[in-house]
Amino acid sequence: MTSVLLAGAGAAMADSDRRIEEFGPIPNPLGTPCEIEFDRDGYLWIEQIAANSMGRFDVESGEFREYPLPTPGAIPGGMELGPDGGIWFPEVIGNQIVRLDPATGGMREFPLPWAGALGNGGGGRYGASASDDLTFGTDGAAYFTLIGLSAIGRLDIKTGEFSKIPIATGAVIAIIQPGPGDTIVAAETVRNQIVVLDLHTLTVREFPLPQPLSGPQGITTGIDGAVWFTEALGQRLGRLDVETGEITEVDLIAKRGDQPLPITPGNPLPVPTTMKTAGDGKLYFTQGGLLFPSFGNKIGVYDIRTGQLEEITTPSPASTPCDLNTQKDDEVWVGLLVANKVGRIQLG
Incomplete structure (x- = not known):
């Protein structure tokens, strides 16, 4: 140790009026x-x-x-x-x-x-x-990805008992998160689908995305009770209504409007990767993370109530925001892979 x-x-001025404070390296x-x-x-x-x-x-x-x-x-x-x-x-x-x-x-x-x-x-x-992510269900068990086995793993942390829930062959799940109600949700990056696991029956439902090669990765549950996810290759956000199966998409390039591609020491495209719902009810997502290492330098913010997009630039160039933490109601934290730092965004 x-x-x-x-x-x-020192916090630098971002594209929006908000700032990211960095700690490190x-x-x-x-x-x-x-x-x-x-x-x-x-x-x-x-x-x-x-x-x-x-x-x-x-x-x-x-x-x-x-x-x-x-x-x-x-x-x-x-x-x-x-x-x-x-x-x-x-x-x-x-x-x-x-x-x-x-x-x-x-x-x-x-x-x-x-x-x-x-x-x-x-x-x-x-x-x-190749288990690379883990979360907990409402049943208190740990659920984790099994990329090499095309499955989701389950561990009863009280007894130490393992079990495996198969998905279709070739399913590559990099991120797994709690879903609405008693579910676990994940994005199948290669097979272009969203996975919903029912914790009562341990059965899996798969929802294909409307457009091919979207590259879904990050996933979270929004304040509207829907499953929201990123499409790293499609430059979009997606929304899944688990009850109806309806999927709608948000084009991030179109949301930027007539703004030119930013000329910064980072990827000019959004490349949305990991995503979390924060204490202000908005979706925060990294731009260019570990699975899609595009050397991005922004945190995207999407308000599902107004449809407004905001982008906040990290002080470090080509920082590659990798993942987010929203445990605190008034803060969002981010790991900056290439910058070798962590960052904080104050909400409110």
Whole structure:
């Protein structure tokens, strides 16, 4: 474990009137922060992908501590604060689910029971399951992606029991989130569909997108009860009414109106990737993240009540916003992959 202080950078004026305050850089040059999560004591935990570690940031004091994963080269995936107070995340290559104790930084690994990369019958240290994101359902269980197995995994965190929910062959799910009611939702990036998992029956419904090669990735539940998602290749946002199956889309390029493509040290296209609903009821989405590394430097904001689009530029050029956190009602936090920093947007 290492400990240093992170300084808050001076906030730069964004395209809108709002600002992003940046903290960093992270001491480890291989930090590459993506997903971030607050624990119950208010510490911000940071997924450090290339460094194979987890960072803990004290927003008030600026102190930063680093905790390496027990398994070398395991690569931490997207995390979530569990109902037990632990920080839970998968290992993309390590073939395990991890519980991090926020009080100590200690980690307990739960090996996935499915075959590893060498087909060793399960329990292998390194695996082809490629679980890269995790969330919790209303039943208290952890649900996680299994890219290499075209499935969604489930872990009962009380008993340690694993189960697997198959999807169609070739389904590539990178992000998984709570859906409306007792559902879990995910985007099938390659097969161009939205997945809705019923937690009562553990059955899957798939909703094909209207336009081919849209590249859905980020997904969240809006304040209107619908499932909203990003289309990274289509430069659009989408809305799914789970009850009717109706899908409507928002063209981000058209929403920009007559504005010219921005000439900045970042990708001029939106490339919407991860997305969350914030405390102000708006959709916040990153532009150019890990799966579509376009070196973007903006956070998009879409108001589903008015249809207005806002874009906020990060002070760091080509920062590549990777993932968002909206646990706090009055703030949005973002991991800046290439800039090796974390950022904060104040709401209100």
